[in-house]
Amino acid sequence: MVTVRAPATSANLGSGFDVFGVALDRPADIVHVERADRTTIEVTGVGSQYIPTDPDRNVVGAVAExxxxxxxxxxxxxxRPxxxxxxxxxxxxxAAVALNELYDRGLSREELVPVAAEGEAVVSGEAHADNVAPALLGGFTVATDEGVTTVDADIPxxxxxxxxxxxxxxxxxxVPSDASIEDMVHTVGRAATLAVGMCRRDPDLVGAGMHDRVVTPARAELINGYHAVREAALDAGASGVTVSGAGPSVLGVCQAADRTRVAGAMLEAFDEADVAARAYKTRVGRGAEVFEL
Ligand SMILES: Nc1ncnc2c1ncn2[C@@H]1O[C@H](COP(=O)(O)OP(=O)(O)OP(=O)(O)O)[C@@H](O)[C@H]1O
Ligand SMILES: N[C@@H](CCO)C(=O)O
Structure with missing residues (x-):
């Protein structure tokens, strides 16, 4: 049997739609695999009642295939799904890391990115790699058609x-199907700022680079309380706030000493909008880890 822990991730980071991602140091999924003649799946834990065990509908089935x-x-x-x-x-x-070990396939973490992205195609219709890249490699990742670049960032x-x-x-x-040249220039500037911030391990620069005028405003409408939560986090000291991945989580970046205050302000703002929520005080973390062979 092989057991692997792979972390939660946050994709997009505002200005890096379908490209930027970070591994979070918590929470995480744990996957155990044993050789069998055909793939079968068992799911326990947070939200498991909403996750199919049919290998054609669970992401790990696509990875095994x-x-x-x-x-x-x-x-x-x-x-949570x-x-x-x-x-x-x-x-x-x-699953990609565990099955690669179990069957001695010898693929590198980078080579496993497109394999794991096959799972994403099962649920969203597209094999985008911006979540699986940091889940496999850790840190801040830039996933493009040319491959993945990683930065060992340390950001609260x-x-x-x-x-x-x-x-x-x-x-x-x-997601809007087009954007103006002004919005494109704005996005490139913010994305470049964010990438430099990750390299310099500077939460202020990362926060400044998280702003986006195209995708995030459209998605914010799907999250009851988003605008108030964003304002509250910024007032509490966050340097940037955006929708995490496709939402509904909201991601804030701040100095380590401000995390508790920022988390409290976000929870209070969701509560005022009558939305129950939980906050993870976390940081950019490591990728998938094999912890039992
Ligand atoms: N192993 C799995 N874990 C989680 N969700 C799964 C799994 N297999 C299939 N699913 C389905 O995928 C959907 C959740 O994926 P989705 O991409 O919407 O959420 P997410 O991964 O939390 O979001 P994001 O990619 O925006 O960070 C649910 O419908 C769930 O039933
Ligand atoms: N880049 C993806 C991440 C969510 O899976 C999106 O925002 O749709």
Whole structure:
């Protein structure tokens, strides 16, 4: 048996739609795999009642198929599905690493990115790699058609998860199909600022680079309380706030000493909007880890 822990992730970071991602140091999924003649799946943990065990509908089924690695796969969910915290990617990445070990396929973490992205195609219709890349490699990742670039960033974060479900498939439908040249210039500037901030480990620069005028405003409408939560986090000291992944989680970046205050302000603002929520005080973390062979 092989057991792998793969972390939650936050994709987009505002200005880096479908490109930027970070691994969070918590929460995480744990996946156990054992060789079998055909793939079977068992799911326990947070939100497991909403996750199919049919290999054609669970992301890990697509990963097993892509690696030609049938197995009994047991998923212990720590990342709530439809959270915007890369729940499906955590399972896909953990399964990819575990099955690669179990069947001695010899693929590198970079080579496993397109394999794990096959899982994302099952749930959102597109094999975007911005969540699976950090879940596999850790740190801050830039996923493009040319491959993945990683930065071993160390940035404090608060991820606030409201009790609202937003599916990635639905959130992709509201993304505008075009953008003005002014919006493009704005986005490039912010994305470049964010990338420099990650390299310099500077939360202020990262926060300044998280702003986006195209995708985030459309998706904010799917999250009851988003605008108040954003304002509250900024007032409490966050340097940037945006929708995490496809939402509904809201991601804030701040100095480590401000995390508790920022988390409290976000929770209070969701509460005032009558939305129950929980906050993870976290930071950019490591990628998937094999912890039992
Ligand atoms: N192993 C799995 N883990 C989580 N969700 C799964 C899994 N397999 C299939 N799903 C389905 O995928 C959907 C959740 O994926 P979705 O991409 O919408 O959310 P997310 O991964 O939390 O979000 P995001 O990618 O925006 O961070 C749910 O419909 C769920 O049933
Ligand atoms: N980049 C993806 C991440 C969510 O899976 C999106 O925002 O739709």
């Amino acid at each position: 892509a690696l030609d690695a049938p197995a009994h796969i047991r998923i212990d969910k720590g990342v 439809s959270s915007g915290l890369g729940s499906s990617a955590a399972s896909s990445a953990a 974060l608060v991820a606030c998860l409201p009790e609202i479900a937003v599916s990635t498939r639905d959130a992709r439908r509201v």
